[in-house]
Amino acid sequence: MAVRTAVPFLGRKEKLRLHCSYGKAHPPAFTLTFPDGSLVPDQVDTTRSCLVMFEFTNQTIVLTASIQAVKDTSVLELVARETVTHTHARNYFRVDAATKIAASAILEEETKQELPGWRLDGDTIDLSGSGVLCSFSEPLEQGVKAKIELTLPTRDMEVIESLGHVVRCRKIDNHFYHIALHFDEIDSESQDKIMACCFELQRRYLRMRVRLESINAA
Numbered sequence: 001m002a003v004r005t006a007v008p009f010l011g012r013k014e015k016l017r018l019h020c021s022y023g024k025a026h027p028p029a030f031t032l033t034f035p036d037g038s039l040v041p042d043q044v045d046t047t048r049s050c051l052v053m054f055e056f057t058n059q060t061i062v063l064t065a066s067i068q069a070v071k072d073t074s075v076l077e078l079v080a081r082e083t084v085t086h087t088h089a090r091n092y093f094r095v096d097a098a099t100k101i102a103a104s105a106i107l108e109e110e111t112k113q114e115l116p117g118w119r120l121d122g123d124t125i126d127l128s129g130s131g132v133l134c135s136f137s138e139p140l141e142q143g144v145k146a147k148i149e150l151t152l153p154t155r156d157m158e159v160i161e162s163l164g165h166v167v168r169c170r171k172i173d174n175h176f177y178h179i180a181l182h183f184d185e186i187d188s189e190s191q192d193k194i195m196a197c198c199f200e201l202q203r204r205y206l207r208m209r210v211r212l213e214s215i216n217a218a
Helices: 188-217
Strands: 002-007 014-022 029-033 049-053 058-070 074-086 100-104 119-127 132-137 143-149 159-173 176-185
Touching: 029 119, 049 074, 100 132, 100 176, 119 188, 132 159, 143 176
Parallel strands: none
Antiparallel strands: 002 014, 002 049, 014 029, 029 074, 049 058, 058 074, 100 119, 100 143, 119 132, 132 176, 143 159, 159 176
């Protein structure tokens, strides 16, 4: 089964997003097999968790796992630690998307000089026209309103701005939180750009999945 994963590497704060194939083992263990040349075994940081994303027809499953061993130049052995499941939104389908995102405080003009602001920079896990699931190093309380700056994973890397709120926040690991944000105020043009990006990403992943399944079948 073709999946996407975020692998921690030594000397890199951000995890590297890679395509790979999921392999069964004795639960909760499993393996990930990478195309030749995409994995650098001696640079994999086995002290940090790995993020694995499974895309199904009506659901995306995000799995956090610990790396038990780097078997060779293309295989990782892992043990599942935490599963986060979220169903697709009714109005907009969700697609696996790894890109930059920032959330910051919304302050009224008269309070800007009185109240300290805050800003969190992180990465998205999935994206839709109505909201985004992302990972941040610090938590945000449910219901908190935020200014959202989303960098579309397209050639132009356009930044979309909107106002939204925190739908849910879940602690996954130390300094690692899954936070779902809903777009409350977003112009129609920006929303159309997000949806166009989602469709393009979905086509790209389907092509990659076909290639990986063909390689495994050979």
